[in-house]
Amino acid sequence: MRVSLQWLSDYVDLVVDAEELADRLTNAGTSVESVERVTGGWDGCVVGRVLEVFPHPRADRLSVCRVDVGGEVKEIVCGAPNVRAGMLSPVALPGARIADGKLVGEAEIRGVRSWGMLLSEKELGISDDAEGVMVLEEGMEPGTDLHLALGLEDTVLILEITPNRPDCLSMLGIAREVAALTGQALRRPRIQVYEEGPPAEEEVRVEILDEEKCSRYVARLIDEVKVGPSPWWMRKRLRAAGIRPISNVVDVTNYVMLEMGQPLHAFDYHLLKEGHIIVRRAEPGDRLVTLDGVKRDLHPEDLLICDPGGPVALAGVMGGELSEVSSRTSKVLLESAHFEPSGIMRTSRRHDLSSEASYRFERGVDPDGCLPAADRAAGLIAELAGGKVRPGAVDVRARSVAPRRLELRVERAGRLIGITLNKEEASRILESLELKVVGISEDRLRVEVPTFRPDLEREIDLVEELARIYGYQRIPATLPRTSHNVGFLTREQRLRREIARVMAGCGLHEAITVSFVPGWWLEVLDPERRHLPPQPLRLRNPLSEEASMLRPSLLPGLLEAVRFNLNRRLVDVHLFEMGRVFLPLEGRKLPQEPLRLGAVLTGRWLPKPWDGEAQDCDFYTMKGILEVLMRTLHVEDWELESGEGPPFLHPMRRGTVMLEGKEAGYMGTLHPRVAENLDIPGAEVMEVEVAALVEAAKDLPPFKEIPRFPSVQVDLALVVDEEVPAAEVERVIRSAGGDLLREVRLFDLYRGAQIGKGEKSLAYSLVFYSLERTLREDEVREIVEGVVGALAAELGARLR
Amino acid sequence: MIPDELAREMESHPAVGPVFKRLLLELERADDARSLERVRIDYLGRKGAINALLQDIRNLPAEERREVGRLLNLLKSRLEQELEIRLERIRERELEESLRLQKLDVTLPGRHIPYGTRHLISTIIEQIEDIFLGLGYRVVEGPEVELDYYNFEALNTPEWHPSKSLQDTFYVEVPGGNYRDVLLRTHTSPVQVRVMESTPPPLYVIAPGKAYRHDVPDATHSPIFHQVEGLVVDEDISLGDLKGTLENFARRMFGEDRRVRFRPHFFPFTEPSAEVDVSCNMCGGDGCRVCKWTGWLEILGAGMVDPNVFSYVGYDPERWSGFAFGMGVERIALLKYGVPDIRYFYDNDLRLLRQF
Numbered sequence A: 001m002r003v004s005l006q007w008l009s010d011y012v013d014l015v016v017d018a019e020e021l022a023d024r025l026t027n028a029g030t031s032v033e034s035v036e037r038v039t040g041g042w043d044g045c046v047v048g049r050v051l052e053v054f055p056h057p058r059a060d061r062l063s064v065c066r067v068d069v070g071g072e073v074k075e076i077v078c079g080a081p082n083v084r085a086g087m088l089s090p091v092a093l094p095g096a097r098i099a100d101g102k103l104v105g106e107a108e109i110r111g112v113r114s115w116g117m118l119l120s121e122k123e124l125g126i127s128d129d130a131e132g133v134m135v136l137e138e139g140m141e142p143g144t145d146l147h148l149a150l151g152l153e154d155t156v157l158i159l160e161i162t163p164n165r166p167d168c169l170s171m172l173g174i175a176r177e178v179a180a181l182t183g184q185a186l187r188r189p190r191i192q193v194y195e196e197g198p199p200a201e202e203e204v205r206v207e208i209l210d211e212e213k214c215s216r217y218v219a220r221l222i223d224e225v226k227v228g229p230s231p232w233w234m235r236k237r238l239r240a241a242g243i244r245p246i247s248n249v250v251d252v253t254n255y256v257m258l259e260m261g262q263p264l265h266a267f268d269y270h271l272l273k274e275g276h277i278i279v280r281r282a283e284p285g286d287r288l289v290t291l292d293g294v295k296r297d298l299h300p301e302d303l304l305i306c307d308p309g310g311p312v313a314l315a316g317v318m319g320g321e322l323s324e325v326s327s328r329t330s331k332v333l334l335e336s337a338h339f340e341p342s343g344i345m346r347t348s349r350r351h352d353l354s355s356e357a358s359y360r361f362e363r364g365v366d367p368d369g370c371l372p373a374a375d376r377a378a379g380l381i382a383e384l385a386g387g388k389v390r391p392g393a394v395d396v397r398a399r400s401v402a403p404r405r406l407e408l409r410v411e412r413a414g415r416l417i418g419i420t421l422n423k424e425e426a427s428r429i430l431e432s433l434e435l436k437v438v439g440i441s442e443d444r445l446r447v448e449v450p451t452f453r454p455d456l457e458r459e460i461d462l463v464e465e466l467a468r469i470y471g472y473q474r475i476p477a478t479l480p481r482t483s484h485n486v487g488f489l490t491r492e493q494r495l496r497r498e499i500a501r502v503m504a505g506c507g508l509h510e511a512i513t514v515s516f517v518p519g520w521w522l523e524v525l526d527p528e529r530r531h532l533p534p535q536p537l538r539l540r541n542p543l544s545e546e547a548s549m550l551r552p553s554l555l556p557g558l559l560e561a562v563r564f565n566l567n568r569r570l571v572d573v574h575l576f577e578m579g580r581v582f583l584p585l586e587g588r589k590l591p592q593e594p595l596r597l598g599a600v601l602t603g604r605w606l607p608k609p610w611d612g613e614a615q616d617c618d619f620y621t622m623k624g625i626l627e628v629l630m631r632t633l634h635v636e637d638w639e640l641e642s643g644e645g646p647p648f649l650h651p652m653r654r655g656t657v658m659l660e661g662k663e664a665g666y667m668g669t670l671h672p673r674v675a676e677n678l679d680i681p682g683a684e685v686m687e688v689e690v691a692a693l694v695e696a697a698k699d700l701p702p703f704k705e706i707p708r709f710p711s712v713q714v715d716l717a718l719v720v721d722e723e724v725p726a727a728e729v730e731r732v733i734r735s736a737g738g739d740l741l742r743e744v745r746l747f748d749l750y751r752g753a754q755i756g757k758g759e760k761s762l763a764y765s766l767v768f769y770s771l772e773r774t775l776r777e778d779e780v781r782e783i784v785e786g787v788v789g790a791l792a793a794e795l796g797a798r799l800r
Numbered sequence B: 001m002i003p004d005e006l007a008r009e010m011e012s013h014p015a016v017g018p019v020f021k022r023l024l025l026e027l028e029r030a031d032d033a034r035s036l037e038r039v040r041i042d043y044l045g046r047k048g049a050i051n052a053l054l055q056d057i058r059n060l061p062a063e064e065r066r067e068v069g070r071l072l073n074l075l076k077s078r079l080e081q082e083l084e085i086r087l088e089r090i091r092e093r094e095l096e097e098s099l100r101l102q103k104l105d106v107t108l109p110g111r112h113i114p115y116g117t118r119h120l121i122s123t124i125i126e127q128i129e130d131i132f133l134g135l136g137y138r139v140v141e142g143p144e145v146e147l148d149y150y151n152f153e154a155l156n157t158p159e160w161h162p163s164k165s166l167q168d169t170f171y172v173e174v175p176g177g178n179y180r181d182v183l184l185r186t187h188t189s190p191v192q193v194r195v196m197e198s199t200p201p202p203l204y205v206i207a208p209g210k211a212y213r214h215d216v217p218d219a220t221h222s223p224i225f226h227q228v229e230g231l232v233v234d235e236d237i238s239l240g241d242l243k244g245t246l247e248n249f250a251r252r253m254f255g256e257d258r259r260v261r262f263r264p265h266f267f268p269f270t271e272p273s274a275e276v277d278v279s280c281n282m283c284g285g286d287g288c289r290v291c292k293w294t295g296w297l298e299i300l301g302a303g304m305v306d307p308n309v310f311s312y313v314g315y316d317p318e319r320w321s322g323f324a325f326g327m328g329v330e331r332i333a334l335l336k337y338g339v340p341d342i343r344y345f346y347d348n349d350l351r352l353l354r355q356f
């Protein structure tokens, strides 16, 4: 909302400067977004009095004027038809700049020297009127700077009004706040209506058919109006408020709305059938062309202002074109009504049409404000458009509204705010906001809430008013006094942090990808839905098809991130993400949202050093990362089970992550077909359930004794069939090796000419020791022989 | 050898002198370990020159013999010492030479050790968590796909509130069900309600997490973003406590010298409500582009929990009072680290990720 300080000072004395006022308003909840200095957008213009007008000797439509520009008389050539001797008019002197930025100079027009120019309103940027020169009101001294003369120097505060404060959508409402915040008195405009002629009710009838949505309708009738431009002072104020002046009648309705917060509408009485206003909901077939020229089909929930012939206005939103006030209008029916907020909001949404009126009705207008606003506007129309106000307002009330009464416990209010508050101070604050303290008993105040504050419904609302006006900045900052709160992270939260740190420590960058992905990912990754849910969750109103599915896996997001980087020639991409995926639960409204850890590697793992070779990311890089993770979390029981796995992985390079014997995720090389579809060179990927990791993680293990006796290392090179998994070999070694075998480590893998085709050689180093004694050579030899025997028997392995 | 009294005596001795002089010459010539070894063999060896002289002096008169013997024994030990010193010197020199050959260009880059990073958003969430853990809060969570009830209704949001529209909220289509009240939470506030429903007061919690709004992405809007919600419910909690708590937080997060401002505001689920600003770090409060010339940066919304919300969860509003606050993590990242565009957080551009 734009608040002109010039205008505001009609209602309250401004005792602080604009900046201080902005601060006080902001600190009281009416946020001032900016402070705007208003000028005309031109300079070098003065007031001039046209002394004489002669026809131009060589041009029919031009005249030559002798203009007093303050002590000097200049000749100015002018083409405006309305120029006449004696008028006061704005003059741009040579060197002046007008609203469109043009510089005015001395010019010769058809042989006559023109010393500057007389200006139209358009040339001053005041209105679109370029027809004639602007006529200034009498009383201005020729030569006066035009800014001063027009009172254009103004400061406008741009306010952000929160939705709970409809009362602040008016100059009077803001003035009330300012008065409370500066200790000044509020001045209301004097409302005067001189009524003449037969009573209005003889020619106006109002019927409210929907009492739910319209609680009151006040109509006033003004006859013999002359529609024309408004006086400068009103146009200036409307302009400062950001509203375009239209005509005196329409401007008055806007002016009073801005002043008092009550939206008004003016109908051309002669264009209404029988002077009969009917407030009702739309009926089938109802249509209306609104003032913006749009033909609208109406919805049964839309509230309408109708006459017996049909709709004439979309109630509280916008008037209809057919009953619009125009230059031909001579009789005006003025509407000042109260409409229920949510209905106006729905209608405004439905028609994608919002107006100053609907904005106010949506937030709640003073239900008791209809009559004074109607009177104020009628009085102004009579004054400015020369109309005659017919006696009496036609005032139809569906129901009356009594001011609300609330109890305030002052001591409790003080405790909630964190200050000590007494009844006197509380009363003073409330009354500064025009709330009436109607009773005081012990610790309580009985407060009557005026109808313009619909937001004050409960005791707590009064507490807020007290805190706001008392000043948040004055409330002492304290901490809660109780001490029974103990802060800690749960085990799961702690482990999640640990997991993320390990992944980053391994050289992966944490990514956060968006939770929505395009539906086609399902087709790319898993067309037969063997792994991903057959029906994922979708958004009913996605921003686009590309963001329509809630991710059932972290993989699409991570692969998208890979693509994003590849497109920017960042080819070595190592990412992980910890985030939720969304899996529908049969028969449940809310899905499962398991937290997953996902990772993707592509390109080189180690870039080429200056003295060696680069190392590409491969299956075993990802596996190594998984191993570090498991070790750091002290997960003892885990393995990568080969064989089955998601269809988007290379069938020969994938595995299921098993934690304590249960499936917890997958790991493997992206299927080359998928990689090709995505136009990436290939990737290693994994995805694991974080909950499973957390469950399998062990706390730090108890101390294990460090051997004091020397250990014995034995290396074994074995030849086994290619199909025998290394994990099997190690399992057999460990079980046959017994308690004294402490470490088994694979240090070589060989395939080639020295062994048979379809065979591989695995070389292990075995470490034995005892905590009690030095092992004898023969006992170690015996164990190793047992190991070799078991390997031969179980896996057909032989020593190489 | 040290040219002292003894050396002069040896040099001028008729029997020892010539050997001594020759020895000095040869020592001078020996410049590596091998030639020094030859000198040792030639003079100290069993068949060396000194032993030879010792053989010879048997023929001398006893007195003279004793004198020459003494000199030769001294010479022997002196020579041993001397050889040791010279050998050490030569080894030193040889080591220096070989070290010189091992010279490295220490300015060459080191071996590549893979390093990774946390996402800035995660880091900030942990920073926030840690500040509140220190104040005795616990961290709680709730679902991202929520029910209208938790996201709006129980938070006192009226049925017609603008944020419920399709233009502001993502609604979720649940397979196999035609529900109209399943949505992506528009803030982390529903966690408040869930926690209060399941836990009796007192409560000191924060709830970090993702939230969603139906916004077309631009520099300051993202359909997905992160929030941290805070909730305290206890006896005698005041607006002053909220103020103290958030001042404390803002100074930890943004710097001890920051000023903090509380402005009344409006939220459906708190009353009284406040918006909290910190003084702008870019301009120190004088006004700049970042703070839109106000000197203040808005960082969070807060307020006293509305008694209506308490009634929804069955807390007695006469006994308990509390405050809640919510902040946007991306906004904090924008303000604290100067990231100019919210979309950067979800591109996962390595050039950004590697910076933090």
Ligand SMILES: [Zn+2]
Residues within 6 Å of the ligand: B280, B281, B282, B283, B284, B285, B286, B287, B288, B289, B290, B291, B292, B293, B295, B296
């Ligand atoms: Zn700044």
